[in-house]
Amino acid sequence: MRRYLALTKCAFLTGMVWRAHFIFTLISNLAYIVILYFLWKSIYGVSQTLNGMTFNQVFVYMTVTSSIFVLFKTWLEWQVSRDIISGAITTQLTKPLDHQLMVLSHAFGRTLNNALVITLPALAVLFGIFRASIPVGWNVLFFCLSLPLACLLSLVIDYIIGLTSFYTESLWGISTTKEIIVLVLSGGLVPLGFFPEVMRNILSYLPFQAIYHTPASILTDASLSLADYTSMLGVQAAWVIVLLVISRLFFSQAVKAVTINGG
Amino acid sequence: MAIIGVKNLSKHFKVLNRHEGLLGAARDLFSTDYRLVKAVDDISFQIEPGEIVGYIGPNGAGKSTTIKMMTGILKPTEGKIEVNGNVPFKNRQKNAQNMGVIFGQRTQLWWDLPVIESFKLLKEIYRVDQETYDHQMGMFNELADLKALYPQTVRSLSLGQRMLCDITASFLHNPKIVFLDEPTIGLDISIKARIRELIKELNRTHNTTIILTTHDIGDVEALCSRIIIIDQGHILYDGDIKRVNQLFGAYRTLRVQVRPYKGEQTIDQVRQTLVERYGEDRDFTVRSREMGWINITFRQDEMPLLEVLNYAMSRLPIRDVQIVELALEGVIRRIYEGALQ
């Protein structure tokens, strides 16, 4: 009896903790949408379009990118780092499981959870309260295809960041720096359309825009051709493959270095 | 004049009656169905300066709650409490100035700093003047010889070394009262002995009052002349340790592993060996409850533990030895059964 009560208490408290977490995360994200709304409203002032985007487009774009930011936040790099520091990663090498695959699938589960808790309410507010609208066409389908690719890309980058723990204990700094660079360079803080021409050109050769900019711009723009959409997805997929390869190389290199040094 | 006076002290907690299942959890959210838990219920005692008092009882008996009230962390529900002339809850800071505390296994020292830096910070915190500081540090060195540990960071110390440092640190500002909560838990026999010795000396040199909570009867036997036993919020016994000694000091159990082990034959061999030394009429038993291990239970006043151990070691092919700690729960059960009346 006592044991079961303890279990109930445990489940209940976990539920409570989760509930509080849910409510405050929700408020936090809604608050951010509020800032976005007023900030961009006052940026637009009386203008109809800026840099070829309407207020409505920018608002949807920014809400999507900021929701994706929270959506993809799985703390994966911290898990990798813990595994490395505790030595769990080296014992896992002896098991017939792939560490990267394990970590990625776990993080993917978290993302699904995040989607339920964060993205859906955000979208509800976006369309329900702020009366934002999106064009409906092929773009919605391609957005749904583009999102998992973006997620995978983001997770692989986090994984690489986590692997730096083989060499340094400064994960906080590295992870913060990465986060902010990705945010700025992928349109998480200002739509890439607002960037000067030169910078936009440079950015198109970097993987970051495939994380936030690609899904957000697909969703807000229904005027592109199927070929355009497909090629955008192609670029995303290419970056996923390239970074996956890099992360595998990095991993085996780091493990080799550690096992040689007997760390 | 008593240094600690506790009169009709009670501490009650309101605890939510939880319901089972998902629906129950939802109901609990709005429930006002509380149950009163009397963690400490109408206890009184007085402690004189310089005493070492063992404050013992099973888990959840109310020990920590009492200590927390004496240190000013918890406000009593009812009753009076005076420590060194202060009401702890009202004068937490003033009370703390004359108090040293070791609470649980958590160090009070600074984890990342060398030991000596922690002492210097404590000197600053308690406004200890240089002369007293030098004097105290000199004394600690004489008693415990910790100099070699000073340059090491606290995190790098072993549990026992850390406890030695923690204990001396809690005496640095020459407090009138020191609360020691489980100072020897998880330590091996030799370091336990060192720690007990240190506590005894510190008590003797400064006439410091010490309240010791522990599960280890060995601590109590080595240090306390008086014990207070608390169970379910009530004081079961308060007085001389000698009377209680009859309860848990009387019998001791020594576990030995004899090789080669040949069942009954080996047990007989052990019994025979002891009979040779102590004779037939002594009150002891030898039996085996677990393959390979033999339990020897005897009265300590007739057969001193160390003597039995030495004798057995010299006569028998003993591979391993354990001294069985007496379980406090058993003692308390015997008190309830009227063993002290």
Added chain:
Amino acid sequence: MFANLVHYGRLYLRLEAQYIKARMNYRVDFIVSSIGMIFSNIASLAVFWVLFHTIPHLAGWTFEEILFIYGFYLLAVSPAQIFFDHIWQLRYHLMEGTFIKYYFRPLNMMFYYMSEMVDIKGFAQVVLGGAVIAYASTQLGLTWTAGRIGLMILTLFSASLVVIAILVIASCAAFWTLQSYSILALAFRLREFAQYPTTIFDGFFRFLFTYIIPIGFIAFYPSQLMLRPQEASWLIYISPVVGIALFALAYLVWSVGVNSYSGTGS
């Protein structure tokens, strides 16, 4: 009283010095996290820079004025960042029962708890904030008279108290729920509202950020007083009162929390 202050001051310096010494074992970490910190601030500057490529002003405020507000914001949030960084650990201390040690010393508990950590990288933020203010005020042709400097110090002081109070109150939720991360994260995010002119918000939210959660007092209202005193409302003159009152409230919440928390175990 005075002797007490001296004691606490000396003690604070000692504790911090020891903390920094211990942290210096992780020197690389300090440098890398300072870079991270500066990067995240520069990112906000970059956003303004990109925005003002397209628009001439934001809610009537020029780029340089917005920069000034942002610099003020950086300075105002720094004391909380530097001296009250231990709030992020509060929930761990409470969950694991290590918080109890703070009760045992003859010191003010908030002082003792907060003094155990100092966020050195916050100083990088102060330097950046100072530089941004210097640049913006030069561009704006602002002269630093004694009166203005005094005003700056006074308003900064009360603004930092507002930030500290909001964060401390949020972290105190841990005393009751043992789970304050999301609340603290929310407060941390609300803090970001302060870098924009409060006038971009309309009725309800402007009221909210002025009177209920006075985030406007962190950077916007003080900057308004410095840059466009003729537009500043009477509100800004009570900002020291707001800061002190809010901090007192935070201290009260902390004290109630400290008294109601009884530690784990019995």
